[in-house]
Amino acid sequence: xxxxxxxxxxxxxxxxxxxxxxxxxxxxxxxxxxxxxxxxxxxxxxxxxxxxxxxxxxxxxxxxxxxxxxxxxxxxxxxxxxxxxxxxxxxxxxxxxxxxxxxxxxxxxxxxxxxxxxxxxxxxxxxxxxxxxxxxxxxxxxxxxxxxxxxxxxxxxxxxxxxxxxxxxxxxxxxxxxxxxxxxxxxxxxxxxxxxxxxxxxxxxxxxxxxxxxxxxxxxxxxxxxxxxxxxxxxxxxxxxxxxxxxxxxxxxxxxxxxxxxxxxxxxxxxxxxxxxxxxxxxxxxxxxxxxxxxxxxxxxxxxxxxxxxxxxxxxxxxxxxxxxxxxxxxxxxxxxxxxxxxxxxxxxxxxxxxxxxxxxxxxxxxxxxxxxxxxxxxxxxxxxxxxxxxxxxxxxxxxxxxxx
Amino acid sequence: xxxxxxxxxxxxxxxxxxxxxxxxxxxxxxxxxxxxxxxxxxxxxxxxxxxxxxxxxxxxxxxxxxxxxxxxxxxxxxxxxxxxxxxxxxxxxxxxxxxxxxxxxxxxxxxxxxxxxxxxxxxxxxxxxxxxxxxxxxxxxxxxxxxxxxxxxxxxxxxxxxxxxxxxxxxxxxxxxxxxxxxxxxxxxxxxxxxxxxxxxxxxxxxxxxxxxxxxxxxxxxxxxxxxxxxxxxxxxxxxxxxxxxxxxxxxxxxxxxxxxxxxxxxxxxxxxxxxxxxxxxxxxxxxxxxxxxxxxxxxxxxxxxxxxxxxxxxxxxxxxxxxxxxxxxxxxxxxxxxxxxxxxxxxxxxxxxxxxxxxxxxxxxxxxxxxxxxxxxxxxxxxxxxxxxxxxxxxxxxxxxxxxxxxxxxxxxxxxxxxxxxxxxxxxxxxxxxxxxxxxxxxxxxxxxxxxxxxxxxxxxxxxxxxxxxxxxxxxxxxxxxxxxxxxxxxxxxxxxxxxxxxxxxxxxxxxxxxxxxxxxxxxxxxxxxxxxxxxxxxxxxxxxxxxxxxxxxxxxxxxxxxxxxxxxxxxxxxxxxxx
Numbered sequence: 001x002x003x004x005x006x007x008x009x010x011x012x013x014x015x016x017x018x019x020x021x022x023x024x025x026x027x028x029x030x031x032x033x034x035x036x037x038x039x040x041x042x043x044x045x046x047x048x049x050x051x052x053x054x055x056x057x058x059x060x061x062x063x064x065x066x067x068x069x070x071x072x073x074x075x076x077x078x079x080x081x082x083x084x085x086x087x088x089x090x091x092x093x094x095x096x097x098x099x100x101x102x103x104x105x106x107x108x109x110x111x112x113x114x115x116x117x118x119x120x121x122x123x124x125x126x127x128x129x130x131x132x133x134x135x136x137x138x139x140x141x142x143x144x145x146x147x148x149x150x151x152x153x154x155x156x157x158x159x160x161x162x163x164x165x166x167x168x169x170x171x172x173x174x175x176x177x178x179x180x181x182x183x184x185x186x187x188x189x190x191x192x193x194x195x196x197x198x199x200x201x202x203x204x205x206x207x208x209x210x211x212x213x214x215x216x217x218x219x220x221x222x223x224x225x226x227x228x229x230x231x232x233x234x235x236x237x238x239x240x241x242x243x244x245x246x247x248x249x250x251x252x253x254x255x256x257x258x259x260x261x262x263x264x265x266x267x268x269x270x271x272x273x274x275x276x277x278x279x280x281x282x283x284x285x286x287x288x289x290x291x292x293x294x295x296x297x298x299x300x301x302x303x304x305x306x307x308x309x310x311x312x313x314x315x316x317x318x319x320x321x322x323x324x325x326x327x328x329x330x331x332x333x334x335x336x337x338x339x340x341x342x343x344x345x346x347x348x349x350x351x352x353x354x355x356x357x358x359x360x361x362x363x364x365x366x367x368x369x370x371x372x373x374x375x376x377x378x379x380x381x382x383x384x385x386x387x388x389x390x391x392x393x394x395x396x397x398x399x400x401x402x403x404x405x
Numbered sequence: 406x407x408x409x410x411x412x413x414x415x416x417x418x419x420x421x422x423x424x425x426x427x428x429x430x431x432x433x434x435x436x437x438x439x440x441x442x443x444x445x446x447x448x449x450x451x452x453x454x455x456x457x458x459x460x461x462x463x464x465x466x467x468x469x470x471x472x473x474x475x476x477x478x479x480x481x482x483x484x485x486x487x488x489x490x491x492x493x494x495x496x497x498x499x500x501x502x503x504x505x506x507x508x509x510x511x512x513x514x515x516x517x518x519x520x521x522x523x524x525x526x527x528x529x530x531x532x533x534x535x536x537x538x539x540x541x542x543x544x545x546x547x548x549x550x551x552x553x554x555x556x557x558x559x560x561x562x563x564x565x566x567x568x569x570x571x572x573x574x575x576x577x578x579x580x581x582x583x584x585x586x587x588x589x590x591x592x593x594x595x596x597x598x599x600x601x602x603x604x605x606x607x608x609x610x611x612x613x614x615x616x617x618x619x620x621x622x623x624x625x626x627x628x629x630x631x632x633x634x635x636x637x638x639x640x641x642x643x644x645x646x647x648x649x650x651x652x653x654x655x656x657x658x659x660x661x662x663x664x665x666x667x668x669x670x671x672x673x674x675x676x677x678x679x680x681x682x683x684x685x686x687x688x689x690x691x692x693x694x695x696x697x698x699x700x701x702x703x704x705x706x707x708x709x710x711x712x713x714x715x716x717x718x719x720x721x722x723x724x725x726x727x728x729x730x731x732x733x734x735x736x737x738x739x740x741x742x743x744x745x746x747x748x749x750x751x752x753x754x755x756x757x758x759x760x761x762x763x764x765x766x767x768x769x770x771x772x773x774x775x776x777x778x779x780x781x782x783x784x785x786x787x788x789x790x791x792x793x794x795x796x797x798x799x800x801x802x803x804x805x806x807x808x809x810x811x812x813x814x815x816x817x818x819x820x821x822x823x824x825x826x827x828x829x830x831x832x833x834x835x836x837x838x839x840x841x842x843x844x845x846x847x848x849x850x851x852x853x854x855x856x857x858x859x860x861x862x863x864x865x866x867x868x869x870x871x872x873x874x875x876x877x878x879x880x881x882x883x884x885x886x887x888x889x890x891x892x893x894x895x896x897x898x899x900x901x902x903x904x905x906x907x908x909x910x911x912x913x914x915x916x917x918x919x920x921x922x923x924x925x926x927x928x929x930x931x932x933x934x935x936x937x938x939x940x941x942x943x944x945x946x947x948x949x950x951x952x953x954x955x956x957x958x959x960x961x962x963x964x965x966x967x968x969x970x971x972x973x974x975x976x977x978x979x980x981x982x983x984x985x986x
Contacts, residue, residue, distance in 0.1 A: 045965070046968070084968075084970070232970065232975075233968055233970065233975060234968075234970075234975050237961060238975070238976065238978075240961070241959075241960040241961040241962060241976070241978070242978035242979075242980060242981075244960045244961065245958055245959070245960045245977075245978055245981065246978060246980055246981065251960070251961060295980060296978060296980045299978070299979040299980045299983065300978060300979050300980070302979075303979045307970065307971070310971075
């Protein structure tokens with residue numbers, strides 16, 4: 001079926017930057033970026049909105065830039081949300097077929113799904129995503145829909161992402177006031193995973209870690225299905241803050257030092273001497289011992305990665321076949337791959353760090369925009385299965401497809 | 406280059422330096438000095454206890470109180486010690502005759518040390534010597550009585566000596582590791598004192614490339630009733646300049662270098678072998694500059710001593726006014742009141758002040774005295790009466806320049822403090838104006854509020870039509886706002902200005918006469934101490950508006966709730982968290 005090219009817009013309100021990406025989905029599934037509008041975020045702390053008017057102003061600014069860059073009038077967006085309150089849990093619902101029925105019918109599956117979705121949410125939490133991971137037919141894993149198969153019990157394994165309802169509502173409210181319509185809300189790492197991981201990688205097992213300015217989001221895919229996801233409220237800002245607290249340097253200098261001179265690998269040859277930061281304005285140079293700088297950065301990032309590792313299900317790390325995929329601004333820290341390798345012991349993939357691009361044409365591969373671009377891909381997938389004629393299959397696919405294969 | 410060797414011509418012959426050890430502790434210190442084989446000084450031991458005297462290594466020994474204590478000690482009674490000393494006074498005077506520098510080492514708190522030390526100091530001063538006292542204060546566990554005895558004696562010594570270095574026994578713990586024996590602790594303390602003595606002797610006895618002499622030493626220790634700060638460090642090898650400075654600054658007598666921050670004058674003496682380089686001196690002085698205030702007067706001396714070889718030694722001597730160490734404001738208030746009491750008796754003396762405006766000034770001194778009384782004790786009901794008297798007095802005496810005396814008198818109210826303290830020195834009738842500057846120093850702070858009074862008064866002065874008084878007024882306008890010395894400059898009594906200098910000079914030579922001076926001078930450094938304390942105090946309540954889990958600084962995340970994750974606050978750097986654990 002021929003699909004007209006549809007334009008999707010992804011909005012990510014991050015701790016360090018707010019970006020809107022306008023993308024065009026081609027009939028063959030390829031995504032073409034029309035334009036990106038980026039602005040520095042103010043009023044967002046650790047991924048969560050702290051100051052509404054300021055954030056609204058940022059979104060409007062990014063909107064204007066994106067519209068300008070892409071020459072498209074933006075009416076609705078896909079919103080990526082993150083925050084430490086968002087948690088991903090796996091839940092399984094078992095349905096025992098009645099004795100007289102041998103085949104799994106749609107209702108049975110529905111029943112199992114309902115049970116699976118019935119997770120005890122903490123107070124104030126609402127489900128954000130309910131994603132099917134796999135089905136089990138008499139204990140045997142099935143990735144495809146088991147309808148029609150002979151079985152006694154059917155189980156549905158779901159991955160449910162839930163978070164504080166009011167905060168999510170507030171984010172939506174903020175975007176609506178821009179004014180922009182919200183097509184859908186997506187948990188950030190899941191959006192990023194759409195773009196960063198391809199099918200084969202997901203099948204083999206992949207862990208995506210997106211370390212942004214205020215949060216570290218992760219999503220683990222095993223056997224093609226999402227196995228874990230979550231958010232740790234530590235990000236690049238914490239690294240800068242650490243440098244600032246330990247060395248006493250002002251924040252801006254600490255930031256520059258982190259970017260230019262910091263190194264997270266524990267390479268002793270790189271920790272010799274003094275890192276100097278010359279100031280064009282003519283103020284005194286800033287000097288810090290490399291050993292301390294690197295140690296501070298490394299300890300913070302190592303702790304963060306260990307926290308991620310601890311959150312993964314048992315045996316999760318070992319099951320990762322293809323590797324760890326790092327994205328996000330902080331992943332550009334020098335030596336980060338070595339550190340990640342030390343923590344996980346798996347192949348590390350990093351997006352290439354791009355040279356400074358002017359804001360009019362930010363590179364599509366820039367890891368800072370991974371999430372926003374991932375939203376477009378998500379939109380496209382959603383679009384694809386929505387456009388299919390609804391039917392038995394279609395309904396099931398809608399549940400299943402965008403998140404699995 | 407023509408090289409010529411300097412003759413080590415000694416400025417002060419060794420026979421003119423004497424180190425006196427008084428009492429048991431003094432004898433120990435003396436032994437330490439003797440063991441370190443000091444050159445350029447003679448040793449003299451004084452004691453009531455004949456046993457310790459006998460075992461002492463000093464060349465000269467004098468037994469105190471031969472008849473009084475009969476070879477036994479004083480039993481911890483300073484009275485006995487004093488009398489014993491007086492008994493042997495002539496012998497001690499004989500021994501100290503002709504000495505230029507006398508180092509008196511004693512341990513205060515007991516009988517001989519506390520009782521005899523002030524007298525010896527007096528004798529030495531009378532013989533014209535420069536007296537440096539090294540005194541140790543008793544341990545806390547020795548009890549309050551000994552402590553009080555020690556402090557009484559210390560106060561007397563502070564007045565009588567040119568320089569006073571105290572070492573508190575309680576700080577002995579800083580000198581040695583906790584597990585070392587007490588014998589080592591005591592010997593470390595003795596060693597430190599002997600180092601100090603040696604350093605001072607080296608400083609004044611041997612000339613150097615850049616000379617510091619007794620005059621510089623006196624200038625460094627100028628304030629009477631001051632405590633001496635002393636630090637000495639020796640180092641050798643690579644980086645010896647920094648090491649030596651660090652050792653010097655870490656001396657307990659310097660309180661780890663923090664006390665230097667308030668010093669006004671610092672005497673630095675460097676001594677090294679032939680290999681001493683200019684670079685090292687520069688480096689050392691630069692590092693030192695960080696520890697002393699910018700406006701401090703640094704007296705620098707350097708000497709080359711071939712015998713030192715590769716070692717470099719630095720000696721830091723400075724003095725802090727007593728109250729900067731102890732912060733005792735209470736004493737000064739009691740002394741002010743004492744001065745007020747004496748005011749009335751001194752009215753006759755004041756008219757001796759010369760000034761061109763004698764007609765006008767005559768009534769002022771009494772008015773000033775009253776005014777001082779008013780300023781210092783605002784609560785007292787007397788001042789009210791006195792001002793009335795003042796008004797009455799001034800009226801009949803000045804028919805011509807009426808506006809003038811009143812404003813001037815009121816002005817003088819603030820300056821009057823200077824004159825009013827004159828009463829203290831009734832022994833020096835002709836020298837009233839001289840002590841004037843000091844009390845005003847002390848009055849300055851207490852009169853900050855009263856300055857508001859002179860200000861409206863000032864406006865009236867400006868309107869005054871008289872040319873002469875105007876000239877005076879103009880001079881005096883800046884007086885109110887400026888600090889004390891200019892106040893005196895403005896005063897028509899030129900003598901006071903000259904005498905201001907004399908006072909400083911005088912204080913060097915006859916501290917005994919200015920016993921009352923000291924407390925006033927001490928007031929000057931006081932206010933800074935309370936204000937800094939105030940500042941600290943003011944800070945604390947403001948920032949503690951809510952209970953914080955952790956007082957660690959959180960930089961960017963200051964004021965946010967702790968980001969607790971699995972029991973740890975993620976906002977704190979792991980670098981610091983791990984350091985704690």
